[in-house]
Amino acid sequence: MRSIIAQVAMTHFGLFAVVFTPLLVLLLMPFARLRPLAVRLTPYTALPALVLSLSVREDFTLHVSWLLLGTDVGIDLVARVFMFFSAWVWLAAGFFARRYVKGLLRHRFFLFYLVALSGNLGVIIAQDIVTFLLFFSMMSLASYALIVHRQNAEAIRAARVYITLVILGEMVLFAGAVLAYHVTGTITLAAMTDALTGAAQRDLVMLLFFVGFGIKAGLVPLHIWLPLAHPAAPTPASAVLSAAMIKAGFLGWLRFLPVGKVGLPTWGLWCVILGLIAAFYGVLFGLPQKNPKAILAYSSISQMGFLTLILGMGMASPATWPLALTALLIYAMHHALAKGALFLSVGVSLEGMAQRWQRVLLGLGLIIPALALAGAPWTSGAIAKGALKQALYETEALQGDWLIWLISFGAVGTSLLMARFLYVLWPRHFRASASVEPALWVPWALVVVSVVLVPWLTPWPELRHAALAASQASLVWSSLWPVALAAALAYAFYHWRLASPYRLAFNPPAGDLVVPVVGLLSLLLRSSQAFRAVVFRKWQTLVDRSARLLQGPGAYAQIVNRLEAMLTNWTSGGFWVVLLGVLVFVALWLAS
Amino acid sequence: MNWGFWLPLMVVMSSMIPGLLIFLLPEERAVTRTLLNLGGALLKLALIAVMLWGVYYDRGYETRITLLPGFDLVMHASALAMFFVVLSGLLWLLTTIYAIGYLEGGQNKSRFFGFFSICVSATTGIALAGNLFSFVVFYELLTLATYPLVVHRGTPESLKAGRVYLAYTLAGGAMLMLGVIWLHSLVGPFDFVEGGALAPYQAEHAQLLTVIFFLLIAGLGVKASLVPLHGWLPLAMVAPAPVSALLHAVAVVKAGAFGIVRVVYDVYGVRVVEVLGLDEILAGLAALTILYGSVLALHQDNLKRRLAYSTVSQVSYIVLGVAIAGPLATIGGIVHLVHQGLMKITLFFCAGNLGETIGVHRISAMNGVGRRMPLTMAAFTIAALAMIGIPPLAGFVSKWYLGVGALEVGENWVIAVLVASSLLNAAYFLPIINAAWFNPPDGPWPKDVRRGRLETMPTLLWPPVITACAVVLAGVLANMPFSPLDWVKLIANRLYLP
Structure with a gap:
C-alpha cells in the first residue's frame, strides 16, 4: 500500500x-552570470520527460482544480510515445545546439528554446482544453524566436509568415474550444470528445480543431510556413520543429477529435484524400529544392500526409482504431527519430571531416535515416508502413487496391526525395584540416543509432508486439520495390546523364549514384518549380498588400483619420451638448 | 463604534483626507507628502481588506447620510462594489509609488498628488455608491478632479486635451444627471438592487424607461469611451504616464463602464433591459467600439496613443459582457473590469518607463528596447499577449467566458467579434514586441537615465513588474478562491440565482 502511494506521488x-x-x-536566464550555466543545463531539462515516458507503466490522470480553469494532466500510451520521441529529439538537439548556436544571440536562443521545450512537453501531458491550448501557444510563440534567430531577410520573412499562421491558428482554436465547451459542457478532453460524438454542432467543432491544429501539422494547404521556417531556423531548431513540434499539431487532432469513438466515414475519406494529397505534394514540391533543409521540410509535409491518412482510417471505422492508433504511434515515432537525425546531419555534414573513417561513418549516418524514411526493408520505416497496411486491411470502409498502390507510390516518392536530399547534402570537398567536433556529432550519432534500434527495442509492450508483428507480416518485397524502383530510376538516368553533352563539361563527384536521379527530376519538375515560384510571388504580394491596407496611409486610412480628427476636436464636445438638447426635446415630446 | 456604518465612509475618506492635506503642503515637503500618500494608500488597503472579509461572509456595510428628503448619500459594500474597490485600492498604491518616481524633479507636485488622491476617492465612491444619486455625485467629482491631472504639464497640447476632455465629460455628466433626475421624478428614490429596481415600473413606463436608458448610457458612455463618444480619450494620453495609467485602468474609463454595469444590473435589471430590447442595441454598440478602436490602434505610431485606442476597444469587452446578459457572459464582462485594469496599467507603466528612461515615445523608435530595458519589456510583452488573449493570461479568461457566455444565450456573432478583435490586437501588439526584442537598436537612445544596476529607477520598474505578475496569476490561478474570477462568480451567483 505504502509503495503504491509512494509510486503515485x-x-x-x-x-x-x-x-x-x-x-x-x-529562471537562471535573467542573471547575466548564470546564463552560461543555464545553457549548459538546457539539454538535460528534457531528461525528466524521457525517464517518465519509459518508467511509468500505468495510465493515470491528475486533476488540479485550482489551476487555470481546472487542470487535468495525465499520461497514457499516446503521451508516453510522444513524450519519448519528443524528449529524445529535444535532448539531442539541445546538446547539438550548445555547440552549434554561437554569437551574440546565443542566450536568447536558449531562452526561447526552453520555453518551447516546456510547451511541447506540456502539450503531451495536457488532458483538458485550456491546459493544452496554453502549452500549445507557449510552444508556438516561443518558436518564433527560434525561426527568426538568424535575423537575415530570409529568417525574418519566414518568421513573419509563421507567426501570422500561428495567430490565425490560435483564433480558430479559440473559437473551436469555446464552441466545444458550449456544446459538451466540459473542458476535459476525454469527456469532451465523448460528448461530441452525438452533438449537433459536431462537424463545425471538428472542422475548427482540424484546421487549427492542421496549421501546425503542415496540412496542405496550410503548410506554407513550414518550408520557409525549417531552412531559416538554426539546424537544431529545425530538428525539433520538424521532428517534435509538428507532431504536437497532430497530437491536437488525436486529443480533440472524437476519433475511434464514432464512425465518421466522410471525415475519414477526407482525411485519407488530404493525406494522400499532402504525401504527393510534398514530394512534387520538395524535389526541385536546392536547400537540403527545404527538401526535408517538404518531406515532413509528405510524411505528415501519411499520418493524416492513418488518422482517416481510424475515423472511418472505430473498429480499426486500436490498430490504426498503434500504427500512428509507430509511424510518428519513426518519423520523429529519422527526421531529427536527418536535420542534425545537415549541421554535421557541413563541417569538415578529416579522417577517412569519419567520412565513412558520416556517409552511413546520412544513409541510414534516409533509408529508414524511405521505408527500406528492416528499417523503422518498413515497420511503420507495415503497421499502416495492417490497419488498412482491417478498415472495411476503405477498401481497394488503389489505396495500397497509392501508398506504395508514395513510398517511391519518399525514396526519391531522400535521394535528392543525399545528393544535395553529400559532402564533396573534405577539408583535411577541419574536423567535426564530438559535441556536434555525438548527439547526432545517438539519434541515428536510435533510428536503427528503437523499432526493435520499443520500450512499451503494446507497441513492441505490434511492431514485431508488422515487421514479420510486411513482406520484404513490398518494402523493397519502391526503394528499388527509385534506385532503378537513378541508375537509368545515370546512363542518360553519361550520354548527355553536359557530362563532358563537368565531372560529378565520384561514387555519387544519386546524381542522375536529380537530373531526371529537375527536368521533370522544372515546370512545377516555375509554377511554385509564381504561386509564391502571388501569395507574397497578397500578404504585403493586406499589411499595407491595415497600416499604411491608404485612402481608407485617410477617411478614418479624418473621422477621428473630427471626433477629437473639442467642438464635437459642444455637439454633444446640442444633441443633448435635441434628445431632451424628443424625450419630452415622447412623454407627452 | 458602528463599523457597519463607518467603514465604507472611511474607505472613501482614507484617500480624500490625505489629498486635502497635501494641498496645504508646500512644494518642497517631499517626505511628508510621500508619507501621506503611501500612508493613505496602505490604510485604505487595510480597511478594504477588513471590509472584503465581511462581505465574503455576507455582513452588510452601509453608510447612509440623508442630505435632503429623498436624496440619500449611500455607500454600500456589495460584492460587485468590493470588486471595483479592491482594484482601485491596489492599483492606487502601485500608481502612487510609480508617480512618486515619475514626477521626481517635476513641478506642482502638491497640486498633482492632491488631485490624484481625490481622483481615487471619487473612484472608490463610484464603486461603493448605493444609489444613482450618490453615483452621480462621485462621478462629477471624478470629472473635476481629473482635469488638473490631464493638463498637469501645462503645454498647449495638454490644455487642448483638457478642454476636449471637459467638453465631453461635462456634456456626458449633464445627460447622466438629466436621466437620473427624470428617473427619480418618475419612480421616486430607490437604491441599487441586485437584479434591478425598476422591474415593477416596466409595464407602465416602457417608452420613457427606454429614453432614460439611452440618456444614462450616453452619459456613462462618454467616460466608457463608447464610439462615437470616445474622442477625448486619445487626446488625454498627453497626461503624465501615471495619470494615463490610472485613467485607463481604474478611474475614468472604468467609472463609465462600471456605471453601465450598475445601470443594467442594479437599476433596470437584466430582465427589463431584455424586455425593452435594449441589450441588443448595447451589445451592437459595444461590438462596434471593440472593432473600431482596434482598427484605429493599428496605425498609431505614438505608443501611448496606440494604447489609448486599445483601451477604447478593450473596455467595451466589459460592456459587451454586460449586454449579452447571460450568467457566463456576465462573468466574462465583469472580470474584465479587473483584468483589463491590470493589463492596461502595466502597458502604460511600461510606456512611461520608456519615455522617462530612454526618451522613446514612438513605436518606430522602439527597435531593440528589449535589450536596454528587459524587465520593462517583459512586463509589456506579458500584458500585450494577455490583451491578445493568449492562454493562460488574464485576457484569455475574460475572452473565454465572454465567448462561452455569448454561445449560451445564442449570440453566436460575438465569437466573430472576439476573434476579429483578437486578430487586430495581435496585429498592433506583436509588431511592438517584435521590434523590442528581435530588432537591433537603431542607434543611441534620445536620452539615457542610468540608475545603478537596474534598468531604471526602482519606483518605476517594480510597479509594472508586479502588475504583470498579477496578469499571469489572474489567469493561472483563475480557479483559486479569492481570484478575480472566483469573486465574479460570487457576484454572478447573487445576480442570477435569486
Whole structure:
C-alpha cells in the first residue's frame, strides 16, 4: 500500500517535473552570470520527460482544480510515445545546439528554446482544453524566436509568415474550444470528445480543431510556413520543429477529435484524400529544392500526409482504431527519430571531416535515416508502413487496391526525395584540416543509432508486439520495390546523364549514384518549380498588400483619420451638448 | 463604534483626507507628502481588506447620510462594489509609488498628488455608491478632479486635451444627471438592487424607461469611451504616464463602464433591459467600439496613443459582457473590469518607463528596447499577449467566458467579434514586441537615465513588474478562491440565482 502511494506521488511529481524543469532553468536566464550555466543545463531539462515516458507503466490522470480553469494532466500510451520521441529529439538537439548556436544571440536562443521545450512537453501531458491550448501557444510563440534567430531577410520573412499562421491558428482554436465547451459542457478532453460524438454542432467543432491544429501539422494547404521556417531556423531548431513540434499539431487532432469513438466515414475519406494529397505534394514540391533543409521540410509535409491518412482510417471505422492508433504511434515515432537525425546531419555534414573513417561513418549516418524514411526493408520505416497496411486491411470502409498502390507510390516518392536530399547534402570537398567536433556529432550519432534500434527495442509492450508483428507480416518485397524502383530510376538516368553533352563539361563527384536521379527530376519538375515560384510571388504580394491596407496611409486610412480628427476636436464636445438638447426635446415630446 | 456604518465612509475618506492635506503642503515637503500618500494608500488597503472579509461572509456595510428628503448619500459594500474597490485600492498604491518616481524633479507636485488622491476617492465612491444619486455625485467629482491631472504639464497640447476632455465629460455628466433626475421624478428614490429596481415600473413606463436608458448610457458612455463618444480619450494620453495609467485602468474609463454595469444590473435589471430590447442595441454598440478602436490602434505610431485606442476597444469587452446578459457572459464582462485594469496599467507603466528612461515615445523608435530595458519589456510583452488573449493570461479568461457566455444565450456573432478583435490586437501588439526584442537598436537612445544596476529607477520598474505578475496569476490561478474570477462568480451567483 505504502509503495503504491509512494509510486503515485512519484509519478505526480514526475508530471510536474516534465514541464517545470525547463522553466526552472529559465529562471537562471535573467542573471547575466548564470546564463552560461543555464545553457549548459538546457539539454538535460528534457531528461525528466524521457525517464517518465519509459518508467511509468500505468495510465493515470491528475486533476488540479485550482489551476487555470481546472487542470487535468495525465499520461497514457499516446503521451508516453510522444513524450519519448519528443524528449529524445529535444535532448539531442539541445546538446547539438550548445555547440552549434554561437554569437551574440546565443542566450536568447536558449531562452526561447526552453520555453518551447516546456510547451511541447506540456502539450503531451495536457488532458483538458485550456491546459493544452496554453502549452500549445507557449510552444508556438516561443518558436518564433527560434525561426527568426538568424535575423537575415530570409529568417525574418519566414518568421513573419509563421507567426501570422500561428495567430490565425490560435483564433480558430479559440473559437473551436469555446464552441466545444458550449456544446459538451466540459473542458476535459476525454469527456469532451465523448460528448461530441452525438452533438449537433459536431462537424463545425471538428472542422475548427482540424484546421487549427492542421496549421501546425503542415496540412496542405496550410503548410506554407513550414518550408520557409525549417531552412531559416538554426539546424537544431529545425530538428525539433520538424521532428517534435509538428507532431504536437497532430497530437491536437488525436486529443480533440472524437476519433475511434464514432464512425465518421466522410471525415475519414477526407482525411485519407488530404493525406494522400499532402504525401504527393510534398514530394512534387520538395524535389526541385536546392536547400537540403527545404527538401526535408517538404518531406515532413509528405510524411505528415501519411499520418493524416492513418488518422482517416481510424475515423472511418472505430473498429480499426486500436490498430490504426498503434500504427500512428509507430509511424510518428519513426518519423520523429529519422527526421531529427536527418536535420542534425545537415549541421554535421557541413563541417569538415578529416579522417577517412569519419567520412565513412558520416556517409552511413546520412544513409541510414534516409533509408529508414524511405521505408527500406528492416528499417523503422518498413515497420511503420507495415503497421499502416495492417490497419488498412482491417478498415472495411476503405477498401481497394488503389489505396495500397497509392501508398506504395508514395513510398517511391519518399525514396526519391531522400535521394535528392543525399545528393544535395553529400559532402564533396573534405577539408583535411577541419574536423567535426564530438559535441556536434555525438548527439547526432545517438539519434541515428536510435533510428536503427528503437523499432526493435520499443520500450512499451503494446507497441513492441505490434511492431514485431508488422515487421514479420510486411513482406520484404513490398518494402523493397519502391526503394528499388527509385534506385532503378537513378541508375537509368545515370546512363542518360553519361550520354548527355553536359557530362563532358563537368565531372560529378565520384561514387555519387544519386546524381542522375536529380537530373531526371529537375527536368521533370522544372515546370512545377516555375509554377511554385509564381504561386509564391502571388501569395507574397497578397500578404504585403493586406499589411499595407491595415497600416499604411491608404485612402481608407485617410477617411478614418479624418473621422477621428473630427471626433477629437473639442467642438464635437459642444455637439454633444446640442444633441443633448435635441434628445431632451424628443424625450419630452415622447412623454407627452 | 458602528463599523457597519463607518467603514465604507472611511474607505472613501482614507484617500480624500490625505489629498486635502497635501494641498496645504508646500512644494518642497517631499517626505511628508510621500508619507501621506503611501500612508493613505496602505490604510485604505487595510480597511478594504477588513471590509472584503465581511462581505465574503455576507455582513452588510452601509453608510447612509440623508442630505435632503429623498436624496440619500449611500455607500454600500456589495460584492460587485468590493470588486471595483479592491482594484482601485491596489492599483492606487502601485500608481502612487510609480508617480512618486515619475514626477521626481517635476513641478506642482502638491497640486498633482492632491488631485490624484481625490481622483481615487471619487473612484472608490463610484464603486461603493448605493444609489444613482450618490453615483452621480462621485462621478462629477471624478470629472473635476481629473482635469488638473490631464493638463498637469501645462503645454498647449495638454490644455487642448483638457478642454476636449471637459467638453465631453461635462456634456456626458449633464445627460447622466438629466436621466437620473427624470428617473427619480418618475419612480421616486430607490437604491441599487441586485437584479434591478425598476422591474415593477416596466409595464407602465416602457417608452420613457427606454429614453432614460439611452440618456444614462450616453452619459456613462462618454467616460466608457463608447464610439462615437470616445474622442477625448486619445487626446488625454498627453497626461503624465501615471495619470494615463490610472485613467485607463481604474478611474475614468472604468467609472463609465462600471456605471453601465450598475445601470443594467442594479437599476433596470437584466430582465427589463431584455424586455425593452435594449441589450441588443448595447451589445451592437459595444461590438462596434471593440472593432473600431482596434482598427484605429493599428496605425498609431505614438505608443501611448496606440494604447489609448486599445483601451477604447478593450473596455467595451466589459460592456459587451454586460449586454449579452447571460450568467457566463456576465462573468466574462465583469472580470474584465479587473483584468483589463491590470493589463492596461502595466502597458502604460511600461510606456512611461520608456519615455522617462530612454526618451522613446514612438513605436518606430522602439527597435531593440528589449535589450536596454528587459524587465520593462517583459512586463509589456506579458500584458500585450494577455490583451491578445493568449492562454493562460488574464485576457484569455475574460475572452473565454465572454465567448462561452455569448454561445449560451445564442449570440453566436460575438465569437466573430472576439476573434476579429483578437486578430487586430495581435496585429498592433506583436509588431511592438517584435521590434523590442528581435530588432537591433537603431542607434543611441534620445536620452539615457542610468540608475545603478537596474534598468531604471526602482519606483518605476517594480510597479509594472508586479502588475504583470498579477496578469499571469489572474489567469493561472483563475480557479483559486479569492481570484478575480472566483469573486465574479460570487457576484454572478447573487445576480442570477435569486
